[in-house]
Amino acid sequence: MAEREDGVDTDWEMAEGLGESTGLPDGERLEIALDGFAGPIDLLLEMARSQKVDLRRISVLALVEQYLAFMAEARRLRIELAADYLVMAAWLAYLKSRLLLPPPAPGEEPSGEELAADLAHRLARLEAMRKAGAALMAQDRLGRDVFARGAPEAAQRARETRWQAGLADLLRAYARVRTREAYVPLAADARTGVLALEAALERLAERIGGVPDWTVLEGFLPEDWAEEPGRRRSAVASSFAAALELARQGAVEIRQEGSFAPLYLRRGAGGGEGP
Amino acid sequence: MNSMPPDEPALFEVPPLPEQERMVEALLFASAEPMSEAEIARRLPKGCDIGTVLAMLERRYAGRGVRLLRRGPGWAFRTAPDLGFLMRREVLEERKLSRAAIETLSIVAYHQPVTRAEIEEIRGVSVSKGTLDALMDLGWVKLGRRRESPGRPVTFVTTPAFLDHFGLESTRDLPGVKELREAGLLEAAAPSDTAHALPRGAGEDETAPPSLLD
Amino acid sequence: MNSMPPDEPALFEVPPLPEQERMVEALLFASAEPMSEAEIARRLPKGCDIGTVLAMLERRYAGRGVRLLRRGPGWAFRTAPDLGFLMRREVLEERKLSRAAIETLSIVAYHQPVTRAEIEEIRGVSVSKGTLDALMDLGWVKLGRRRESPGRPVTFVTTPAFLDHFGLESTRDLPGVKELREAGLLEAAAPSDTAHALPRGAGEDETAPPSLLD
Numbered sequence: 024m025a026e027r028e029d030g031v032d033t034d035w036e037m038a039e040g041l042g043e044s045t046g047l048p049d050g051e052r053l054e055i056a057l058d059g060f061a062g063p064i065d066l067l068l069e070m071a072r073s074q075k076v077d078l079r080r081i082s083v084l085a086l087v088e089q090y091l092a093f094m095a096e097a098r099r100l101r102i103e104l105a106a107d108y109l110v111m112a113a114w115l116a117y118l119k120s121r122l123l124l125p126p127p128a129p130g131e132e133p134s135g136e137e138l139a140a141d142l143a144h145r146l147a148r149l150e151a152m153r154k155a156g157a158a159l160m161a162q163d164r165l166g167r168d169v170f171a172r173g174a175p176e177a178a179q180r181a182r183e184t185r186w187q188a189g190l191a192d193l194l195r196a197y198a199r200v201r202t203r204e205a206y207v208p209l210a211a212d213a214r215t216g217v218l219a220l221e222a223a224l225e226r227l228a229e230r231i232g233g234v235p236d237w238t239v240l241e242g243f244l245p246e247d248w249a250e251e252p253g254r255r256r257s258a259v260a261s262s263f264a265a266a267l268e269l270a271r272q273g274a275v276e277i278r279q280e281g282s283f284a285p286l287y288l289r290r291g292a293g294g295g296e297g298p
Numbered sequence: 299m300n301s302m303p304p305d306e307p308a309l310f311e312v313p314p315l316p317e318q319e320r321m322v323e324a325l326l327f328a329s330a331e332p333m334s335e336a337e338i339a340r341r342l343p344k345g346c347d348i349g350t351v352l353a354m355l356e357r358r359y360a361g362r363g364v365r366l367l368r369r370g371p372g373w374a375f376r377t378a379p380d381l382g383f384l385m386r387r388e389v390l391e392e393r394k395l396s397r398a399a400i401e402t403l404s405i406v407a408y409h410q411p412v413t414r415a416e417i418e419e420i421r422g423v424s425v426s427k428g429t430l431d432a433l434m435d436l437g438w439v440k441l442g443r444r445r446e447s448p449g450r451p452v453t454f455v456t457t458p459a460f461l462d463h464f465g466l467e468s469t470r471d472l473p474g475v476k477e478l479r480e481a482g483l484l485e486a487a488a489p490s491d492t493a494h495a496l497p498r499g500a501g502e503d504e505t506a507p508p509s510l511l512d
Numbered sequence: 513m514n515s516m517p518p519d520e521p522a523l524f525e526v527p528p529l530p531e532q533e534r535m536v537e538a539l540l541f542a543s544a545e546p547m548s549e550a551e552i553a554r555r556l557p558k559g560c561d562i563g564t565v566l567a568m569l570e571r572r573y574a575g576r577g578v579r580l581l582r583r584g585p586g587w588a589f590r591t592a593p594d595l596g597f598l599m600r601r602e603v604l605e606e607r608k609l610s611r612a613a614i615e616t617l618s619i620v621a622y623h624q625p626v627t628r629a630e631i632e633e634i635r636g637v638s639v640s641k642g643t644l645d646a647l648m649d650l651g652w653v654k655l656g657r658r659r660e661s662p663g664r665p666v667t668f669v670t671t672p673a674f675l676d677h678f679g680l681e682s683t684r685d686l687p688g689v690k691e692l693r694e695a696g697l698l699e700a701a702a703p704s705d706t707a708h709a710l711p712r713g714a715g716e717d718e719t720a721p722p723s724l725l726d
Contacts, residue, residue, distance in 0.1 A: 061612070063711075064636025110711045144696075148634055151697040156618035158687035160609070163679040168596035170328035172589060174374065175544040188395040188403075190464045190655065191483065191648035196397070197404035198478040200421055321598055323577030324591040327541075328599045341598050363537030377538040384535055384555050385542055465654040465671060473655065473666040480628055481666075482641030 054102055063111035064149065066090070071146050078147040083139035084122055087115045118142070218248055223261035224268060227288075231275055237287040240266065312345035315354070322351045332372025402429050403438060407460070407469050411442035411453035430454060438463065526559035529568070536565045546586025546676055582681045584672035593679070616643050617652060621674070621686055622698055625656035625667035644668065652677065 060066045070089050074081050094112045097104055121135030133141075163169050227243055240262055241249070248258035266288055269275035278287045313321070321342055326333060335348045342348070352373060356366045359375070367376050377385060395403070402425055405417050417425050433439040442455035456469060466472070473481060527535070535556055540547060549562045556562070566587055570580045578589050591599065609617070616639060619631050632638050647653040656669035670683065680686065692698050 061635070062637045107711070114711050145634075145636075147695075148697050149636065151692050151695075152615055152618050152622065152634060155622055155686070155688060155692070156614040159618055159621065159678055160614060162687065163593035163596070165590070165677045165679070167600065168593045169679055170324070170591040170596070170599045171544045172541060173328045173330040175542055188400055188463075189649060189651065190466070191645045192395070192400055193404050193407065193464055194473065194478055194481075194483045194648075195645070196400040197408055197472075198475065198483050200401050200405060201475050320575075320577035320592065321595055324595040325577075325598055327578045327589070328591050363534035363539075364541045375541065377542050378534065381535055381538040384539055467657050471655050471658050471666060477628070477666050480639075481644045482639065483645050 049100055053097060053100055057097070057102070057104075062105075063090075063108045064145070066093075066108070067111070067142075068146050068149055072150075078150050079143050081143055081146070083142055084119065086142075087119045087122075090115050091119075218245070218254070218258040218261040220261050220264055223258070224265040227262060227265045228269060228274065231269065231288065231290050233290075234288070235290050237278060237289050240286040240288055243288070311343075313343060315347070315351065318342065318346045318351045319354050319358075321346075322348070323355055326355075326366070326373060326375055329374070332369040332374035334371045335373070337372070396429075398423075398425070398429050399432060403433055403456075403460075406433070406439050406454050407456050408472060410455040410469065411445070412455075413445055413451040413453050415451065417454075525557075527557060529561070529565065532556065532560045532565045533568050533572075535560075536562065537569055540569075540580065540587060540589055543588070546583040546588035546672065548585045549587070552587075581679075584675040584680075584682060586672060586676075588676065590679075610643075612640060612643055613647065617647055617670075620647070620653050620668045621670050621683065622689060622692065624669040624683070625659070626669075627659055627665040627667050629665065631668075 057066070060069065067086065067090060070093070071078055071081050071086055073089075074085065091112060094104070094108070118135060118138050121138060124135075126134050126136075165171060226245065230243060241259065243262055244255065244258045248254045263286065266275055266277055266286070270277050270291065272291075274291045276289050276291050279285070312318075322338055325338060325341055335352070338352075339346065339348050352366070359366045363378055363381055364375050365378055367374060369376075401421055402417055405420050406412055409416065409420065414425055414430065417430075430439065434441075436459075438457055438460040439454050440457050442453040444450040445453055460466075461468065473483075526532075536552055539552060539555055549566070553560065553562050566580070573580045573589070577592055577595055579592055581588055581590050612635075615635055616631055619634050620626055623630065623634070628639055628644070644653065652671055652674040653668050654671050656667035658664045659667050674680075675682065683689070689698070
């Protein structure tokens with residue numbers, strides 16, 4: 024097949040055309056150019072356009088060369104490329120090898136020509152949708168070129184009240200319901216619902232002296248911290264930390280029968296009555 | 299019979315009367331308020347004969363289902379008074395569904411037939427009788443069969459009017475939670491999804507989606 | 513003479529055609545949105561020939577400043593496109609659609625019913641959060657039937673409001689749709705085997721900077 028080998032030049036022209044032609048250094052200009060693309064396919068499409076032929080008749084090999092040269096230039100200028108640009112480069116290198124090597128045994132793998140045709144088809148299809156989008160936007164549009172009745176009268180439809188609930192609202196509502204558990208913050212009122220460690224320590228130290236027998240940790244919680252689950256959780260945690268600190272000082276003994284079993288506290292041997 | 303001048307500098311030429319008539323017809327049709335002759339003149343090319351054109355239009359619409367009427371200082375199209383009975387259903391009123399209502403409705407749509415207890419379990423909040431009543435008044439929800447379980451609770455299902463309003467062929471076409479996420483309809487997607495997808499970090503659903511309109 | 517009860521005459525008499533025409537004219541004139549023939553029939557006395565009356569009205573308004581147009585399942589009066597310049601000043605600054613939104617919309621329009629995966633396959637990037645749901649918020653895109661293929665994915669289609677906004681009678685009138693179909697550019701994805709298929713970019717498309725919007 025007769026392929027053009029001029030990709031190396033056109034890619035750079037393209038980058039120059041896209042970046043502003045200010046006196047920016049090459050690297051920055053290329054980065055600006057790359058920022059303009061929605062991804063590697065978009066970049067490929069722009070390169071294919073520069074061949075100025077029907078997209079289904081482009082030279083895929085020249086396109087591959089152009090893309091790979093572009094990547095090499097980016098590497099030379101130390102521009103970090105998103106992973107999908109590199110994945111595309113790898114795939115195009117594979118495609119190039121398939122185009123240049125003798126075809127595989129029939130029926131084994133798609134031939135280079137088939138892959139190339141697929142690529143050309145996709146580029147043409149995306150290009151078609153871009154043009155269609157532009158054509159759609161250029162239609163005579165309601166509210167811009169064509170106007171509806173400006174003063175509609177009363178109820179025009181059989182519907183009496185129009186509820187402003189669209190499909191997207193309905194779907195969002197369901198999504199909200201179904202994912203609510205996952206996003207409810209654990210302690211919404213973190214500021215008011217926390218029993219400070221100092222307070223727990225003070226309270227436990229004050230009471231433990233009068234407790235010679237094993238008593239469950241929860242028995243030491245202040246009354247107003249024992250009911251509401253959030254406050255209770257916080258009070259248990261603070262009291263436990265306080266108990267550990269007092270145990271270190273020898274003022275408290277702690278016992279637990281097993282993991283997650285209730286914690287029991289009593290006056291420590293070295294604690295005594297007073298400080 | 300389009301009598302628009304081909305491509306002369308229309309800016310300086312007065313359009314022929316029939317063309318002026320088309321212009322005023324379109325202007326008054328699209329206007330939300332009656333327009334005075336001065337307002338109309340400001341919109342038309344210079345030199346138009348507004349008075350004559352209004353008289354032409356008035357004659358054209360005489361006896362039709364729509365009339366051209368003088369309303370104070372302005373002119374407006376109005377439906378003929380003898381046809382008012384066609385329009386006189388209810389005042390068109392646009393209202394937004396409450397969050398509780400739309401959530402309850404979505405649960406009925408996805409889980410029907412569903413009991414009130416089940417709706418509450420899914421929402422994690424109690425559902426007031428008024429919410430379900432309102433959805434039934436709207437004609438979007440109706441009673442289904444009683445559940446054959448202790449207490450034989452009533453169930454709720456959606457109606458054809460529901461499908462009609464939301465443009466659905468059937469409730470089987472509603473997307474699943476995974477598809478909702480993929481379509482970007484989860485307002486607070488899992489953190490792993492959003493870390494880079496929401497550069498502005500404004501994940502509230504009340505704000506208009508920023509990426510579509512700029 | 514069929515057995516009409518003699519004591520309730522006027523109620524069941526079909527009005528003459530010119531009167532039916534006035535009625536439909538008034539109804540459609542009063543409505544900002546298209547009305548389907550079924551909706552019109554529900555408002556008129558029984559026995560009216562809606563199809564004939566719509567054709568009469570269409571002829572009557574041909575070439576006028578306001579025209580009667582078919583928009584999907586409905587009919588609506590709209591100002592003539594060549595007069596848009598007269599009204600344009602009234603409109604708020606038009607908000608432009610992003611490139612991602614336009615591409616997604618045209619893929620839905622030309623390839624409908626289309627799944628999210630197919631949209632991504634054509635665009636080569638993932639559909640970003642806020643594109644499809646914003647198109648639904650605009651009322652231009654809705655859910656179609658689930659695809660009867662593995663996973664039964666949801667599909668997206670355009671709405672009658674989309675046709676109305678873009679001045680189309682039906683999706684068959686999409687610009688260039690016939691040529692694109694003949695060129696094979698609207699066919700479902702070319703089923704090349706996945707091991708060697710063209711890689712699809714994983715990046716979100718919302719990184720596209722606003723400078724590319726036009």
